[in-house]
Amino acid sequence: MVEAIQRMNDEIYMRQALALAANGAGRTHPNPTVGAVIVSEGVVAGEGWHRGPGRPHAEIEAINKAGDRCKGATLYVTLEPCAATGRTPPCTLGILKAGITRVVYASSDPNPKMSGGGIWLADRGISVTANILETEADALNRPFLYAHRLGRPYVIAKAAVSLDGKLATRRMHSQWISNEISRKHSHVLRAECHALLVGSGTLNMDNPSLTVRHAPLEGRPPLRVMFGSHAPAFRPDYNFADGEVPARLYVCHDNRHISDWQHAGVDVVRVDGIVPMLRHLVVDHRWQILLEGGGGLHAAFLEARLTDEMVLYQAPILIGGSDAVGLWQGTGVNRVDEAPRLVDVRRQMFGEDQMIRGRVVYPEV
Structure with missing residues (x-):
């Protein structure tokens, strides 16, 4: 019963993150469209979406808005947080520093240069749940996924x-x-x-x-x-x-x-x-x-x-x-x-x- 309620709540907040991600449609190429929601004690503390190459990733935008309320909070994000430095620092490091204790993501990152964020976070004691509304998240990023998965x-x-x-x-x-x-x-x-x-x-x-x-x-x-x-x-x-x-x-x-x-x-x-x-x-x-x-x-x-x-x-x-x-x-x-x-x-x-x-x-x- 507890697991069913947790799953229901996870899907509710992930749908909010998906709606945020849709704001970036057509603007983020060659990056994926991503949305993020931070929930602290049952209340949304911060939201974000990726606005384009070189701009803060969705997770970081949400963290900046949530501020100190990130401590002990849950992050919902439509794509696995990146674990490598590109135009911006890795999101995994920002998540760890913010004090977030649980991360829920929808799609795994298919880019081998950026993937592995979920494992990196789990290795540092953060609870990680993957593949929540994965199909819906994949639909937002089909070109990105085809390019990296199918070539x-x-x-x-x-x-x-x-x-x-x-x-x-x-x-x-x-x-x-x-x-x-x-x-x-x-x-x-x-x-x-x-x-x-x-x-x-x-x-x-x-x-x-x-x-x-x-x-x-x-x-x-x-x-x-x-x-x-x-x-x-x-x-x-x-x-x-x-x-x-x-x-x-x-x-x-x-x-x-x-x-x-x-x-x-x-x-x-x-x-x-x-x-x-x-x-x-x-x-x-x-x-x-x-x-x-x-x-x-x-x-x-x-x-x-x-x-x-x-x-x-x-x-x-x-x-x-x-x-x-x-x-x-x-x-x-x-x-x-x-x-x-x-x-x-x-x-x-x-x-x-x-x-x-x-x-x-x-x-x-």
């Missing part, structure tokens, strides 16, 4: 589709399937991401700008990225190479067009496939990417099980035709039980368009 970015695929799942007509006409409200909302997605990815087909047909224009942008703009087997012929009118934001081509094979792109200021990187490209992006701290390509690129990511989330803007129109461009080009799956499924699905109406957003779960093989 690749978190991939969000975005597309405007008809009711019958088409991206374009058989004559490659697609402007505009979704309405203006949906198109403006898609810039909110762009602002959340660190790179915007298209294939050579989309680059040639749509000449996309790949910039954030209808949403506030925190930090550096997303990197423009094109992935393809080779570099397409360069055209001076490409928005991709206008110099407004950094741009990069990832190509699997060399050809004579590469130098033209480089002379235009576009970075060109030779890779052996999608996974090496993703690993290269992680090194550059591009931890969340928005896939905006055509049916071929969407198919390649889905078949490689690399699409982690989908956002579909579905318009109330029918395009039809076996030659029209579908969201998932190629052969697809053989059986319904082999199909990827969206979970944690959210729906929102933008005029007559419906946005469907969910995480992608792949069946076991």
Whole structure:
């Protein structure tokens, strides 16, 4: 009974810490979003959340607000306290000096340079409880966790589709399937991401700008990225190479067009496939990417099980035709039980368009 009450109280205060952490969404990259609450004798004594690189961590902000009330108190924090010096001193040392006697955290820190804080504190006599509301905490930091645990970015695929799942007509006409409200909302997605990815087909047909224009942008703009087997012929009118934001081509094979792109200021990187490209992006701290390509690129990511989330803007129109461009080009799956499924699905109406957003779960093989 006592343990059940303790668990209930731990979850109550951890939810407060999670709400605080959400304030830092989009502001802390490449650091994680973190919230902290200090409770002394059943009363909240201090709160904090991480506001950006070089700023105090959530634990230290909460400790500074709580002051002397930290002695004998419990700290609730959404991520394991860091145990190493980065731009700021380790939080574990601040916790120990403050006199906090119990620490409760949600997620373990996946960064090997910073992890181990829980063990460090326990070795010094502080009571440590881990994994309280871990799933909810992980949801706040998926790009950070994917980068450190999997070595690749978190991939969000975005597309405007008809009711019958088409991206374009058989004559490659697609402007505009979704309405203006949906198109403006898609810039909110762009602002959340660190790179915007298209294939050579989309680059040639749509000449996309790949910039954030209808949403506030925190930090550096997303990197423009094109992935393809080779570099397409360069055209001076490409928005991709206008110099407004950094741009990069990832190509699997060399050809004579590469130098033209480089002379235009576009970075060109030779890779052996999608996974090496993703690993290269992680090194550059591009931890969340928005896939905006055509049916071929969407198919390649889905078949490689690399699409982690989908956002579909579905318009109330029918395009039809076996030659029209579908969201998932190629052969697809053989059986319904082999199909990827969206979970944690959210729906929102933008005029007559419906946005469907969910995480992608792949069946076991």
